[in-house]
Amino acid sequence: MAGNIKIALVGNPNTGKSTLFNLLTGLNQKIGNFPGITVDKKLGYCKLPGGRQAEITDLPGTYSLYPKSKDERIVLQVLADSNNPSRPDIVVVVADATNLRRNLLLYTQVADLGIPTILALNMTDMAKKEGIDINIHKLSERLGVQVVPISARSNTGINLLKQAIDNTTSIATQAEGADLHLMAPEAIEAARELLKTNNNYLALQMLHQHEPLNIFSSGEHAALEQIKKTHHFESSKLQAAETIARYRYLGTVLSGVIEDTGAVRKFVISDKLDAVLTNRFWGFLIFIAILFFVFNSIFSWSTYPMDMIEYAFVWLTEYGHQHLPDGLLTNLLLDGVLAGLGGVVIFIPQIAILFAFISILEDTGYMARVTFMMDKVMRKFGMSGKSVVPMIGSLACAVPSIMSARNIESWKDRIITIMVAPLVSCSARLPVYTLLISLVVPQKMLWGFINLQGLTLMGMYVISILAAVFVAFIMKFIIKAKEKSYFIMELPVYRMPRWTNVLYTMYEKSKTFVFEAGKVIIAISIVLWVLATYGPSERFEAIDKKYAAIEAKKDSSQVSTLERDKAAERLENSYAGILGHVIEPAIRPLGFDWKIGIALITSFAAREAFVGTMATIYSVDNDGEVATIRNKMKGARNPDTGLPVFTFATAFSLMLFYAFAMQCMSTVAVVFRETKSWKWPVIQLVYMTGMAYVASLIAYQLLK
Template sequence: MKVALLGNPNSGKSSLFNQLTGLRQKIGNFPGVTVDKKIGFCKIKSNVEVEIIDFPGTYSIYPGSLDEQVVLEVLANPDSPDYPDLAVVVVDATNLKRNMLLFEQVSDLNIPCILALNMLDSALDLGIEVNSMKMASLLGVPVVEINAREGIGLEGLKLAIFKQLEKREYHHNVSILDEEYSLLADKVKEEYDIKNSYLALQYLAQSQKLAFLGFEKQKELQQLAKANSFDPDRFQSNDTIKRYADIGGTLAEAVRTTGVKKETVTEKIDRVLLHTVWGYVIFIGVLFLLFQAVFALASYPQDWIDAGIGELTGWLSSLLPESKLTDLLLDGVIAGVGGVLIFIPQIAFLFILISILEESGYMSRVVVLMDRLIRRFGMSGRSVVPLISGMACAVPAIMSARTIGNWKDRLITIMVTPLMSCAARLPIYTIIIALVVPEQKVLGVFGLQGLLLMGLYLLGFFSALISGWLMKLILKSKERSYFVMELPTYKRPRWSQVFYTVYEKVKTFVFEAGRVILAISIVLWVLSSYGPGEDFNKAEEIVSTQFSGLDDVQLENEIASYKLENSYAGHFGRFIEPVIKPLGYDWKIGIALITSFAAREVFVGTMSTIYSIGSSADDERTIKARLKKEMNPETGKARFDIATSASLLVFYVFAMMCMSTLAVVYRETKGWKWPMIQLGYMTALAYLAAFVTYQLLK
């Protein structure tokens, strides 16, 4: 048995879903569309279990975004695998008139409904008293009082579901079916073999959105509508207005409003948070705290994971026999898995904080504050969240772009978010800046190195805005969308809801993006651990005859570096050298560029391997010293002079050097097209910018 959970956004539908199903939920896809489907299971009686499908929140069955379209596509298609036996429509009692619209429409599609009255306590505070018994008798279907937040009334709801599934009761109000429409509805019913008049009219009004009909039928229906001068907009308008009139009648009998409207808490808070000056000051303060918290809190578990992986590698390498297979397990698989795990604390903390901001209702106010400023760059106020999160890590940031309803705004946001300098670029920035920029103060207070670092972040931010502006000019969108949205009242965050969100995001990251990162790590390991010909296979002999006076550790380092030079990755590095030479790089930097494709921070590790520092890869001082010593044989000057270093910095500001990001863009856009375009444009941008930088400073 399938039970659909339907309701307006912010009606408490997701809370109810979590309350009913607990952790027994999974995420799937609705067939043919890019919208996540949440399914859970719930025991409504000791021996009866039902499947509960959480549909995207919607105000009506006339969809305004792709998410909402799913509701129509399933409810208008009795043959859909997700078609429910019963619908629980969750309504917010503080705004019954608007919330009942969806209930009426779903009922008229001949789906047995239960009306779940939520937020009765808030309604009572506003002086709204709802008589649920009266409503049930007026509507002819079960009306259940619940408190989805606290989980009150769940047993009553389960009982109602059980009874409604046994003996179905319907509510009908096809008040819009006057003569004009009923004749036409009969025609469609006969032609397409359907029984419900309201559904027949939906066939006519929204045939374009009903993909399951097939192209032929959609075209036929459009012609039929045209031949009978059926105006879909007028029909929808009639539908809405007449339903509101009917709902008004029901509510007049079942709802009593007392008391005059006072200024609510939400209005008082908004006066401060949306203030012309204080609004922005507070917003910047919140941002500042968010970053501090993410960096400060995530660094501890990240250190533990890092240490744990190190311990595990050490333990396994002492346990397992020395072989290629062991190397693959340790340097390929475990290193790859570690690369995935290390991101989890940042993702988790960022999402905990962001979902608290969302849950409390503050995020909608940020959208209001930023919309005007960011709109000219092809995005909407809703893009602010991903852009900000992108400074920690692009992976969760891109996942959070889902809140953007408009596909074009969302796509532009996804495409430019990786330009925001993420935490992984920090090691590269700091090492190279420390290499060429002296530690001195500007104007007595600002460190020069710190200023340059900030400059790199700003470079990323402004290029994200400019790229967004360019994409706005190029991309065309047929989807008409509106900004108008509800500003939910301020609420205490529901911790269980925060937990579910974080749990789901982390799980998605580990299993979806993690797979790709793991695969790439293994490929990189193979490429840098094997090489063609004598040079690679006899590296030990060649190096030991060449450097006979070295001790064991130094010799091992020399061998490792010689092997890398002659591995497939090394050959590839030299193969691409002509391409990167105009940027001021040699083949060694080339290898680091390639390996850093798995993740940017790999750059530092690879550089340290190439410059044979060996096991003490994390000791910056040694890497720095080595890099400083490295000479450019052609010029006789230092390899990392101002020009090459600046070119590298600029390259990493723009380059899409992150497998995880590409994997997550692939997942979010459901295809390889956009991640490939993103890789292309960011690489081109990085190359050009690095080229210009090097040539100017050379």
């Protein structure tokens, strides 16, 4: 093959396909969408030994080309449509060497589509440990393709795979699989003529499932339906017959290829661990203990790096004020952009720790156990075990979690999951929680090892999860559907996490958090700084005259605080201050003042904007002293009572508001995109905002 080539990675879930993708592409990858579809497209690039560049697409994991979910449907859509811009020149099928027979079912289907194919046998090191010996040469000879033994986790065989890709011809060399032409020869022949293809299996697949594919015109869809009707094409029976034929064919292929001396002890360790970790009592107890450890670590381990980042921004602000010329541009840069950005960057250590733990739990296979363990519980509340994946994923971000709900076959389960997933506290709420907790919860250790702040943080996450489950239970009775849902999932063998993968995840997610949140924060900080610096000219003129008169009198009792009082009064009469005062009557019963009101408005774009807004407001409202955002907020006083603004009652009320409110435009957009209707995001926005207000009101009135 001359020039650059397109490669698609295809494989069952839990075969290490995504790990291989990361190894091949490194940091040279991006996330987009498949054309005309909302499903994520992971695309990356790598250099081949011959000097060519390979464009690699990581297709969604699937057990066969007969999809059970939206994501799985993409695999056939990309491979079957010769006009699809993502259609590969070569398919690399990634198979689990410890479970080869089942994995090869998908391989035979992909190979029969007639695209040049390579079989990458992953986890060969684990197969050897389990006593499974595979004759690679014999398997390659029988399949007619290059078979490459690799281990993505230990980074072995990757160069051999690149070499195999480089050596692959543009002509498919794979041997023909099970003879499927005899199943419905007349229908297949008619479909071949209609679709102008020589490939029997492609014609068969289009007869089975052309309806959900957007690659045909309405006339072609009608013609395919007519062929099925004319030739009495019974799809479900033929699919079952195909599966039996393929497994019979694989029995012949694998005869004498696999020698399994460890069949008895194959999954003994995993089974023993599962007996404890998925136990009805101990399993839940261990899960809660793991969650507690995670949140305790987020506070305990991040203290020093956060302090360093915080004081670095204070030093930068001081240095800027000392060395840059006075003026609006300097103030905008230091008190607007830098202050807002500092409010985001400071939380990188906590975000990195959170994603590191999520990556470790997924990599070890434990997250799959949590999904299995929670299935019975979730069904009582109107969801399935598969709903746990989006729910747990929402600890990181609700947007990809809502998209991952496509794997839930039941429409009702999927809608309920989408509607409640944003209630689970995401990483964007983490900066809000940690800032407020650090203000009102003492940094104490209970019994010498439990961090009180970490315990409070875990409490906020538990509250959000309980709220999501409660709302799901209510929706179970409101949303009606006739279909029943089933939970089928393969539990992977326990493995040690691949630490390079964990580090890569920490880096990638932290970078995404900073750049995605950073863009919003900088934009909001600039707008907010302008709104907080300027106001109606008559108001500002009156303030200038008032303080000029005080200064002229040289009243010693007032001169010392003159600049601070003037700055505070200008802020209160600025456009931002006026906006805050407009909504203050509505939020005063929650314990919030007009400054917090401004933050509530700005953070409807993104929750983490709360911290940047507070940083900007308290930087504009200062007396020349540069201090950390926490110190500024800790020192804030109510002008009427002289008491601290951020009391325990106010802070807890504010945390509950952020725990429940739908303050993320990206989530609203993705719910609309996934449901194809404004009905669901509007309902979500209304019920979550109402919940946030009521919970915040009750909390403040009880605690004040």
